[in-house]
Amino acid sequence: MSDVSGNADPRLAFCEEARDLLIDLESALLELENDPRDAETIGRVFRALHTIKGSGSMFGFDEVASFTHNLESAYDLVRSGELAVTPALISLTLCARDHILHLLESSLGHIPLNRAPGLAILSAIREFVDVRDAFPSLVDLPAPVAALTEFKIRFAPPVDLFLRGSNLLPLFDELRELGDLVIHADASALPPLANLLPDHCYLVWNMRLFASCSPEAIRDVFLFVDDGESLTITAVEDAPELAAAGESVETPSLEKAGSTARLATTSLRVPAAKLDELINIVGELVTTQARLTRFATQSGDIEIAHIAEETERLTSLLRDNTMSLRMLPIEATFARYRRLVRDLAGELGKQIELSTVGGDTELDKSVIDQIADPLVHLIRNSVDHGIETPEERRRLGKPASGRLVLTAAHAGSQVHIQVSDDGHGIDPVRVRAKAIEKGLIDPRAELSDSEIFSLIFLTGFSTASSVSAVSGRGVGMDVVKRNVESLRGSIEVTSTLGQGTVFTLKLPLTLAIIDGLLVRVADQHFVFPVVQVIECLEVKTDTLLRGREFIEVRGKLVPLVFLHRFFRLGSGPGIRTQILVAQTTSGDFGFVVDAVIGDHKTVIKQLGPLCQQVEAVSGATILGDGSIALILDVDKLAHLALAEAARPSPPPNLVSVGQNS
Amino acid sequence: MSRTILAVDDSASMRQLVGFTLRGAGYTVIEASDGQDALDKLKVPVNLVLTDLNMPRLDGLGLTRAIRATVNYRYTPILLLTTESDPARKQEAKAAGATGWLVKPFQPEQLLATIKKVLG
Numbered sequence: 001m002s003d004v005s006g007n008a009d010p011r012l013a014f015c016e017e018a019r020d021l022l023i024d025l026e027s028a029l030l031e032l033e034n035d036p037r038d039a040e041t042i043g044r045v046f047r048a049l050h051t052i053k054g055s056g057s058m059f060g061f062d063e064v065a066s067f068t069h070n071l072e073s074a075y076d077l078v079r080s081g082e083l084a085v086t087p088a089l090i091s092l093t094l095c096a097r098d099h100i101l102h103l104l105e106s107s108l109g110h111i112p113l114n115r116a117p118g119l120a121i122l123s124a125i126r127e128f129v130d131v132r133d134a135f136p137s138l139v140d141l142p143a144p145v146a147a148l149t150e151f152k153i154r155f156a157p158p159v160d161l162f163l164r165g166s167n168l169l170p171l172f173d174e175l176r177e178l179g180d181l182v183i184h185a186d187a188s189a190l191p192p193l194a195n196l197l198p199d200h201c202y203l204v205w206n207m208r209l210f211a212s213c214s215p216e217a218i219r220d221v222f223l224f225v226d227d228g229e230s231l232t233i234t235a236v237e238d239a240p241e242l243a244a245a246g247e248s249v250e251t252p253s254l255e256k257a258g259s260t261a262r263l264a265t266t267s268l269r270v271p272a273a274k275l276d277e278l279i280n281i282v283g284e285l286v287t288t289q290a291r292l293t294r295f296a297t298q299s300g301d302i303e304i305a306h307i308a309e310e311t312e313r314l315t316s317l318l319r320d321n322t323m324s325l326r327m328l329p330i331e332a333t334f335a336r337y338r339r340l341v342r343d344l345a346g347e348l349g350k351q352i353e354l355s356t357v358g359g360d361t362e363l364d365k366s367v368i369d370q371i372a373d374p375l376v377h378l379i380r381n382s383v384d385h386g387i388e389t390p391e392e393r394r395r396l397g398k399p400a401s402g403r404l405v406l407t408a409a410h411a412g413s414q415v416h417i418q419v420s421d422d423g424h425g426i427d428p429v430r431v432r433a434k435a436i437e438k439g440l441i442d443p444r445a446e447l448s449d450s451e452i453f454s455l456i457f458l459t460g461f462s463t464a465s466s467v468s469a470v471s472g473r474g475v476g477m478d479v480v481k482r483n484v485e486s487l488r489g490s491i492e493v494t495s496t497l498g499q500g501t502v503f504t505l506k507l508p509l510t511l512a513i514i515d516g517l518l519v520r521v522a523d524q525h526f527v528f529p530v531v532q533v534i535e536c537l538e539v540k541t542d543t544l545l546r547g548r549e550f551i552e553v554r555g556k557l558v559p560l561v562f563l564h565r566f567f568r569l570g571s572g573p574g575i576r577t578q579i580l581v582a583q584t585t586s587g588d589f590g591f592v593v594d595a596v597i598g599d600h601k602t603v604i605k606q607l608g609p610l611c612q613q614v615e616a617v618s619g620a621t622i623l624g625d626g627s628i629a630l631i632l633d634v635d636k637l638a639h640l641a642l643a644e645a646a647r648p649s650p651p652p653n654l655v656s657v658g659q660n661s
Numbered sequence: 662m663s664r665t666i667l668a669v670d671d672s673a674s675m676r677q678l679v680g681f682t683l684r685g686a687g688y689t690v691i692e693a694s695d696g697q698d699a700l701d702k703l704k705v706p707v708n709l710v711l712t713d714l715n716m717p718r719l720d721g722l723g724l725t726r727a728i729r730a731t732v733n734y735r736y737t738p739i740l741l742l743t744t745e746s747d748p749a750r751k752q753e754a755k756a757a758g759a760t761g762w763l764v765k766p767f768q769p770e771q772l773l774a775t776i777k778k779v780l781g
Contacts, residue, residue: 162736163729163735163736163758164739164758164759165759165779166738166760166761167738167780167781169781170777170778170779170780170781171778174777174778199736221778223761224760224761224762224778
């Protein structure tokens with residue numbers, strides 16, 4: 001585990017903040033495109049640019065600051081109504097926004113710097129803004145820093161302050177107008193409750209003000225409430241330096257825009273690795289807890305059983321709480337797609353309105369990270385193949401502008417994410433013809449519409465009659481399915497010809513907990529992901545031995561994997577044996593085990609770095625008795641078994657399940 | 662929601678000037694011609710009282726003391742308009758319970774700034 005210290009590089013903190021600002025900038029720009037006169041959105045764009053520029057120069061990102069400055073000037077003109085928002089300006093700003101991101105990344109040394117796009121953007125901006133006075137030399141930008149002074153203000157008001165109708169809040173607001181203010185209330189003079197008069201003022205305020213004003217200006221603020229001795233003001237030398245070194249984390253942003261810094265105290269930015277570590281530890285606590293409960297039950301000691309029960313309650317609270325820390329609203333991911341849809345639609349000459357529903361639905365950060373790509377595929381697919389061109393849509397009597405809707409909603413322990421469009425839908429007849437042509441199905445096969453639609457997820461399937469630059473050759477769909485399944489999720493498609501298509505992703509809320517089926521092979525325990533298990537069978541072992549590698553389940557041949565053999569455990573199955581039939585990316589497989597023990601909901605522990613090469617195992621969990629069970633990656637397991645079977649082997653024999661219990 | 666200011670002055674032109682400035686800034690203004698009139702008009706919620714010092718019947722200081730003695734308005738901010746900046750006078754005003762003061766003559770902006778200082 002790498003060391004994640006709390007006081008990370010402030011430059012990195014700035015970059016994090018800047019990335020967030022850039023995301024917001026992007027969505028603000030896209031909103032502005034729809035409503036070019038909305039003053040609030042213009043303000044948002046300006047503030048984002050302003051903050052990136054201001055903080056950028058403070059943290060030494062001069063390249064970022066000077067580039068952003070030009071944009072900021074342009075939007076200053078927009079704000080004052082001297083420059084109109086045009087689609088060209090928006091497109092240019094979007095490019096500039098990408099370039100700012102590029103500058104940020106290259107300043108961090110992640111990628112080599114490429115100034116060329118920046119220069120092109122700058123010369124384009126010059127067409128919008130009057131060059132002469134719109135760009136004051138950057139040198140005088142940080143000038144206010146020099147005049148900034150830190151004042152320590154102590155205000156101990158007379159006790160009868162409130163009896164004269166005074167209110168301190170407006171005074172604090174007035175101080176904030178002078179500069180950045182940190183206020184601490186000193187409640188040490190508060191008398192015991194019995195002696196406390198509710199309309200007397202017992203509090204003393206200690207404040208730190210970063211401002212470029214005179215002490216008299218501060219004294220003026222307190223004009224009505226100072227009785228001559230209640231106020232002391234001292235100026236501290238070299239304030240900016242002190243502020244940077246001192247504990248006043250939220251103060252030194254120079255602009256009034258520093259209010260965002262104050263907001264930050266209500267939420268914390270924590271490195272994801274720290275959360276992972278916490279979840280790991282909580283996972284261990286949960287298993288230790290299970291051992292305690294077991295021991296307490298066995299001991300018959302009521303006292304200890306009580307304690308165990310109480311710890312069990314606390315542990316599960318702690319576990320749920322910890323899990324919820326990793327949950328993020330999906331909004332941010334949705335927001336990214338607005339740009340994608342806009343650009344794609346522009347490229348393909350289509351008009352598309354993207355709307356999102358349920359953006360506040362929360363799911364595990366790791367799930368969010370990993371569904372981003374599959375969703376891009378689905379969106380591209382809908383934009384490219386689903387929604388028609390405006391002309392075609394008009395001909396069909398639909399509104400010229402197509403609708404693409406992203407929906408997220410909770411459903412039990414799952415999250416359902418839908419990508420739906422009102423395009424021309426999937427033609428089952430064409431899909432069927434294509435599948436037969438590709439040799440994916442038998443020409444005589446009778447398939448329902450939903451079975452036909454699911455064919456599009458097969459490898460090597462594509463119905464797009466033309467290959468476009470946007471969605472390529474349709475190789476995406478099988479990859480999407482595989483990605484979703486690797487998240488222990490599933491994907492479904494429904495479609496009505498001429499009316500649209502809906503893709504539904506069903507994903508687990510979290511990857512940190514697995515709903516498993518605990519099995520035993522010889523003296524070892526393994527966990528299968530429940531979502532992939534179709535059924536459990538019990539057969540007589542002698543019908544399986546003699547090298548039979550297949551079993552017939554409801555008329556289907558299912559290859560078998562003998563886990564004893566695969567993991568080289570024990571001598572082999574006993575008289576009766578259990579088979580778990582599971583869905584894998586290589587088709588259905590039967591896994592032969594000694595006993596199915598039952599449901600096992602557990603926290604997944606990652607294997608250590610030494611075991612990264614181990615295939616067929618996705619993690620481990622600690623059982624109640626302290627022993628370890630490996631969590632099987634059924635897809636890999638089936639894949640490995642297939643590879644092994646590809647080597648020369650005797651022809652398979654059949655076992656019919658019908659004759660076994 | 663618009664905030665209500667009770668403006669008390671015996672000079673009609675002064676009331677007019679104050680009323681005009683405050684209404685222009687979005688406040689609701691109730692006018693009273695002296696301290697007694699002001700007390701009679703204190704029947705509705707008022708966010709601030711702005712009063713002249715020298716008035717017939719009941720002067721500014723008396724009005725201030727009377728307001729501080731009520732149940733409903735004892736914490737209402739009171740601004741005194743005065744022509745003298747004599748410290749002793751200010752001390753007296755404070756002792757009576759005044760929140761602040763404004764020295765006449767003043768610019769409309771000064772009036773608004775002072776009110777903002779008290780009302781926020």
